[in-house]
Amino acid sequence: MxxxxxxxxxxxxxxxxxxxxxxxxxxxxxxxxxxxxxxxxxxxxxxxxxxxxxxxxxxxxxxxxxxxxxxxxxxxxxxxxxxxxxxxxxxxxxxxxxxxxxxxxxxxxxxxxxxxxGIATLFGMILAVHFQAAMICVLIFLVVLILFKYVSLGSIAAGFAFPLSIVFVFHSPYRSVLLYGMCICVLILVTHQKNIERLLKGKESKVNIFKKTAS
Known part of the structure; x- marks a missing residue:
């Protein structure tokens, strides 16, 4: 009600x-x-x-x-x-x-x-709903970012990691959480459409998280 x-x-x-x-x-x-x-x-x-x-x-x-x-x-x-x-x-x-x-x-x-x-806000939501799955998403994001230096690719990979971890790692009994995870994948693909196009063309900007910036 x-x-x-x-x-x-x-x-x-x-x-x-x-x-x-x-x-x-x-x-x-x-x-x-x-x-x-x-x-x-x-x-x-x-x-x-x-x-x-x-x-x-x-x-x-x-x-x-x-x-x-x-x-x-x-x-x-x-x-x-x-x-x-x-x-x-x-x-x-x-x-x-x-x-x-x-x-x-x-x-x-x-x-x-x-x-x-909405990636950071999405992550905050995942933290509140399923903390363990959120930590897996963080790990996937960092690994992809360190290996490939693309924030967008890390975000996409982390987004897909959420529903996969819900199903295969945590076996959540709530179907709505899985449905939400699938919606996350769609939303990320839609909001990162231009990033995906640049990735395919090799024109996406890279980020080096270990690079020191001048103070």
């Missing part, structure tokens, strides 16, 4: 997701809108590229926190998780909150509906 509190929770999740971290940090501390440079996205990767590591790390952590916080709003709604059926309902509501937050990041009301690709 949908209550007014459930609807308010979804609204709160969207507003959390809509916080344009990259845009606000760029304008407040650097006097520029990151969407006018680099890839044109208001996300952590483009912030790293345009503003450097300090700003990029700050944006990434806050965007992860956005997804984690929005997903955990389920605990404030007061849903019971005392039985298998209610546990499934709780997980489903968490997923709904997280997806709404990601939509807020993609289409932020506070920044003219021009946001980022």
């Amino acid at each position: 949908i209550s007014i509190y459930s609807i308010l929770g979804l609204l709160g999740a969207y507003l959390f997701g809509s916080i344009p971290t990259a845009v606000w940090i760029g304008e407040a501390f650097y006097g520029i809108d990151v969407r006018e440079y680099g890839s044109g996205n208001a996300g952590a990767t483009n912030t790293f590229r345009v503003l450097g590591k300090k700003a990029g790390i700050a944006v990434m952590l806050i965007d992860i926190f956005k997804g984690w916080t929005a997903t955990n709003l389920a605990y404030l709604i007061g849903l019971s998780v005392t039985g298998p059926q209610t546990s499934a309902q709780f997980i489903n509501y968490q997923l709904a909150l997280g997806i709404t937050a990601v939509m807020g990041h993609l289409f932020p009301v506070f920044a003219g509906f021009r946001g980022g690709k």
Whole structure:
């Protein structure tokens, strides 16, 4: 049963997701809108590229926190998780909150509906829903990034690692989590379409995480 509190929770999740971290940090501390440079996205990767590591790390952590916080709003709604059926309902509501937050990041009301690709916010959501699977995603992302130096390729690989780990490693009893994982794969492919085209053409920008930048 949908209550007014459930609807308010979804609204709160969207507003959390809509916080344009990259845009606000760029304008407040650097006097520029990151969407006018680099890839044109208001996300952590483009912030790293345009503003450097300090700003990029700050944006990434806050965007992860956005997804984690929005997903955990389920605990404030007061849903019971005392039985298998209610546990499934709780997980489903968490997923709904997280997806709404990601939509807020993609289409932020506070920044003219021009946001980022939602990877960090997605990760925050995965952290809240399934911490162990999230850690596998981190491992896959880092391995791909270190080996190939493509953030986009690491993000795509990590996104596909989530549903695979849910099925073959953790054997989650919740079908909605698996369905969500499959939706993640589709979303990542859609939002990274241009990156995939550049990867195929060998024109995607590489990132060396061990390279020291001048202070």
